[in-house]
Amino acid sequence: MTLTMPDEQVDRLADYAAERAEHPGPRTVLPTRPPLQAAQVRRLTRRTTREDVIAMIGAGFSAICTTMLLFGRLTPLSGALGFVIVAFGLYLLIYAVLVSLTDNRPAVIDRLMGALLTASAVVALVALFSVVIFILWRGHTALLHANFYTEDLSETGPLDPLSKGGITHAIVGTMIMTLIAIGITVPLGVACSVYLNETRGKGAALVRTVVTAMTALPSILAGLFIFTTWILILGFERSGLAASVAISIMMLPIIIRSADVVLRLVPGNLREASAALGSSQWRTVWHVVLPTARSGLTTSVILGVARGVGETAPVLLTAGFTSTMNMNPAKGPMVSLPLAAFELVRSPQPNQIARGFATAAVLMVLVLVLFVVARVMGGRPAGRLSKRQARSAQERSAKDLARIESRPNGVSA
DSSP: OOOOOOHHHHHHHHHHHHHHHHSOOOOOOOOOOOOOOOOOOOOOTTSOOHHHHHHHHHHHHHHHHHHHHIIIIISOOOOHHHHHHHHHHHHHHHHHHHHHTTSOHHHHHHHHHHHHHHHHHHHHHHHHHHHHHHHHHHHHHHHTOGGGGTOOSTTOOTTSOTTSOOOHHHHHHHHHHHHHHHHHHHHHHHHHHHHHHHOOSHHHHHHHHHHHHHHTOOHHHHHHHHIIIIIIISOOOOOHHHHHHHHHHHHHHHHHHHHHHHHHTSOHHHHHHHHHTTOOHHHHIIIIIHHHTHHHHHHHHHHHHHHHHTOOHHHHHHTOOOSSOOOOTTSSOOOOHHHHHHHHHTSSSHHHHHHHHHHHHHHHHHHHHHHHHHHHHTTSOTTOOOHHHHHHHHHHHHHHHHHHHHSOTTOOO
């Protein structure tokens, strides 16, 4: 069968085809597929690649050479400190340019910040080790004598050799003052930190503000306060007890702040479980919160002791200075290690200066030991038991299980 169209429709289609041929319209264009890009390589921020090492070595070599030209030939600049500063600035500039040739802007910023932080750490370590080495070098002649640790200075003059005299009186005085200060600050500090964590209100906010302000209190103000109230107003004499009270003022905010942070780390579900068993708030604090944060509280006390041991101004104003042994903290002057180092270094005699630097070395080692102990004890989170505590808990659990199993059926615990 053949289909036919009217003549008018055929003419109309012919006219439309001719018009489209003379004036073609926009053609339909299919979207083109973007070209395939190379897969980006993920950069590991914790690993130094070979390209980074080459860039650092090249930047350092170029910075040193350019600085030598600036300081030796092209400019009148001079001085070792200026040389180091200019060389480091040029190193950062050249290193940024080298990194920008292969990486994008975030990588350049990351490399520059890493270089700045590394340089800051190196400067801090150099300053610390320079102080330690300087003190040990100036006091090594006195540290090598055994009498330095077993004798006092009651029968030693400025011109006597280092084989005579020692700092036993300062060591004993430091221990006595520190023990008295611990007896004052630990109950107050722990009680205040518990108050800050377990109560809510304007009083707790005010106490926290005062404690924060006391953290930056200059030690000379604490010494002046005790000197004015204890010695001038109340009429007591200078003694180790007065110095201990002044040291307690410096230790108290450190212990409160540290203990406050530790108590906040105690899991809240432990408090909720204790409350669900019917315990009161303060029973929960005494039997759950404080035992859980025991290691952290010990760390806070050690940090406060490390702060108090190194104080000089409060002891100088409230305890006086003596070269003899004094075991009575309530009567007579008593000396500590910082005060003994201060007084001995002021002497013009070389032997006395050596004794002073040796005393500072002993104090430095003591503070270092305290901070190491605090670091070791504070390394565990709140509530995590040590190996010894875990063994003790397992032994108690085994004894409880044996006691329960030994009872006849029906007999309650």
